[in-house]
Amino acid sequence: xxTLTKELWMDVPKRRQIISIHNDVENLVAESGVQDGxxxxxxxxxxxxVFINDNEPGLHADYDRWLEELVPFDAGTDPATGGYLHNRTxxxxxxxxxxxxIMGREVVVAITNGRLHLGPWEHIFYYEFDGRRRKRVLxxxxxx
Amino acid sequence: xxTLTKELWMDVPKRRQIISIHNDVENLVAESGVQDGxxxxxxxxxxxxVFINDNEPGLHADYDRWLEELVPFDAGTDPATGGYLHNRTxxxxxxxxxxxxIMGREVVVAITNGRLHLGPWEHIFYYEFDGRRRKRVLxxxxxx
Amino acid sequence: xxTLTKELWMDVPKRRQIISIHNDVENLVAESGVQDGxxxxxxxxxxxxVFINDNEPGLHADYDRWLEELVPFDAGTDPATGGYLHNRTxxxxxxxxxxxxIMGREVVVAITNGRLHLGPWEHIFYYEFDGRRRKRVLxxxxxx
Numbered sequence: 001x002x003t004l005t006k007e008l009w010m011d012v013p014k015r016r017q018i019i020s021i022h023n024d025v026e027n028l029v030a031e032s033g034v035q036d037g038x039x040x041x042x043x044x045x046x047x048x049x050v051f052i053n054d055n056e057p058g059l060h061a062d063y064d065r066w067l068e069e070l071v072p073f074d075a076g077t078d079p080a081t082g083g084y085l086h087n088r089t090x091x092x093x094x095x096x097x098x099x100x101x102i103m104g105r106e107v108v109v110a111i112t113n114g115r116l117h118l119g120p121w122e123h124i125f126y127y128e129f130d131g132r133r134r135k136r137v138l139x140x141x142x143x144x
Numbered sequence: 145x146x147t148l149t150k151e152l153w154m155d156v157p158k159r160r161q162i163i164s165i166h167n168d169v170e171n172l173v174a175e176s177g178v179q180d181g182x183x184x185x186x187x188x189x190x191x192x193x194v195f196i197n198d199n200e201p202g203l204h205a206d207y208d209r210w211l212e213e214l215v216p217f218d219a220g221t222d223p224a225t226g227g228y229l230h231n232r233t234x235x236x237x238x239x240x241x242x243x244x245x246i247m248g249r250e251v252v253v254a255i256t257n258g259r260l261h262l263g264p265w266e267h268i269f270y271y272e273f274d275g276r277r278r279k280r281v282l283x284x285x286x287x288x
Numbered sequence: 289x290x291t292l293t294k295e296l297w298m299d300v301p302k303r304r305q306i307i308s309i310h311n312d313v314e315n316l317v318a319e320s321g322v323q324d325g326x327x328x329x330x331x332x333x334x335x336x337x338v339f340i341n342d343n344e345p346g347l348h349a350d351y352d353r354w355l356e357e358l359v360p361f362d363a364g365t366d367p368a369t370g371g372y373l374h375n376r377t378x379x380x381x382x383x384x385x386x387x388x389x390i391m392g393r394e395v396v397v398a399i400t401n402g403r404l405h406l407g408p409w410e411h412i413f414y415y416e417f418d419g420r421r422r423k424r425v426l427x428x429x430x431x432x
Contacts, residue, residue, distance in 0.1 A: 003324045036145075037145075040396050046410060053245070054190050058228070058230040058232055063242070070358070084346070086347040094347065097347055098351070105395065108184050110149065119280070138405060142325060142431065143147075144145045182326075200377060203382065205373050206373050214358070252330075254426055256293050263333055263426075266334060
């Protein structure tokens with residue numbers, strides 16, 4: 001069995017931001033030498049997601065607006081007025097912990113003939129909901 | 145290590161449709177000869193999901209109504225009137241890209257003693273949100 | 289290739305309950321002897337989730353309230369009055385089958401140097417939405 005393990009660090013200047021990590025994952029799969037196997041790609045932060053969908057900025061803006069509707073940002077600590085109990089810890093990112101559950105923590109992608117085995121429009125992204133600092137993603141390849 | 149890779153094609157006559165792929169996955173796991181390992185089953189389309197839940201038509205109708213409430217179909221391109229920026233690309237399937245994020249892209253299932261290792265009611269489905277054409281699912285088995 | 293397969297049983301006295309399974313998974317990874325690989329942790333019930341997020345009770349209460357807003361419990365069978373078609377089977381847990389889709393069925397976690405390879409705040413939980421009986425989670429380790 002061959003494996004490759006890599007933490008990808010990136011700058012995330014905005015609070016909420018979608019960043020393509022597709023080429024990074026593609027290159028790491030090539031570097032691993034694995035011909036047949038799987039790659040796990042996961043956020044290492046609990047206010048962030050890794051997801052696969054369209055590389056289209058209109059859709060990304062739609063996601064942002066929709067997630068804000070489903071679980072609005074609110075720094076308050078009183079659920080009766082739209083706040084969150086989690087913010088009593090001194091943080092203001094409770095909404096981010098919810099948004100990440102909608103979009104998911106991780107993806108697992110097949111590797112066939114040494115390459116990511118994806119449909120034509122599948123593209124791998126990191127989605128941060130509480131950024132403005134350096135963040136990281138874990139890439140783990142296993143196979144042979 | 146043994147592996148098996150298979151793209152399952154299927155006809156999806158309706159726009160939104162849930163299709164059981166459980167027996168197909170079961171048969172591919174048997175065909176792989178893997179006794180102990182994992183199988184990844186993922187949609188190859190970004191408007192579709194693979195999920196595990198009950199094989200019960202009432203629940204499936206409930207899912208459909210609920211997803212339509214969380215993110216209604218709207219062919220429009222103006223978010224102020226219920227539309228989506230993504231539809232400015234000329235498509236009308238922005239809602240489908242959202243619904244798939246709720247239901248998920250993929251499942252990973254354990255294989256033990258040569259069989260899918262599932263709880264008593266777990267059943268594997270494909271859920272298309274923008275069908276009316278042929279679609280496919282990837283099945284990737286690894287193990288020994 | 290090394291593997292380990294274990295079903296973790298637990299008592300779930302409440303209808304909805306979040307239970308840490310983090311240490312159990314950590315111990316099983318150590319027991320497996322796998323240095324480099326992956327562990328799959330999944331609910332074996334279709335009204336439950338395995339998820340990774342903060343070990344903070346305020347957040348867990350926020351999740352519970354939020355999920356109840358997105359898909360309220362209702363034992364009724366008429367969607368026009370807030371019920372669910374699924375409850376016509378004689379059950380009252382249709383909401384639980386929906387909540388589990390938001391929070392997810394499973395997580396896949398990398399193993400590096402014989403340990404769970406996680407970010408600093410990642411913690412593994414089981415989330416039951418229709419408890420009051422014994423429930424189980426599957427842990428499957430593969431690697432070398």
